[in-house]
Amino acid sequence: MSDGDFIEVCEKALDPAICAALIQRFDSSGEAVRGATGGGVDVKLKDSWDIHISGRAQWLDAERVLNAAMMAGLMRYLRKYPYTLLAPLSLSMPDAESSAPSQGLMRSVWWRCRTIC
Numbered sequence: 001m002s003d004g005d006f007i008e009v010c011e012k013a014l015d016p017a018i019c020a021a022l023i024q025r026f027d028s029s030g031e032a033v034r035g036a037t038g039g040g041v042d043v044k045l046k047d048s049w050d051i052h053i054s055g056r057a058q059w060l061d062a063e064r065v066l067n068a069a070m071m072a073g074l075m076r077y078l079r080k081y082p083y084t085l086l087a088p089l090s091l092s093m094p095d096a097e098s099s100a101p102s103q104g105l106m107r108s109v110w111w112r113c114r115t116i117c
Helices: 016-029 057-080 104-116
Strands: none
């Protein structure tokens, strides 16, 4: 990985025994269906087999384990790229003369983040 491409791999995010148990459970569940996108199933776009586990009692333990691993990886990512948190905010403030939204605040926050971080 080169610095600055924003793609991260979290090696050993799950204990190997837990990972193997989840894979075995997935494979033996009989619940897997072809992965779909917003436009339906298109294996050229998404060639996968999926199980919807969110909010299902029989998968609650797996959901918790996977969410904990995801959150740990997300926190590491955000600590490495803290300005990621600013993008969805679209910070602005009224322009002193016209009262129109100004993006000056966003530029100022970005500059401070780059300077301090």
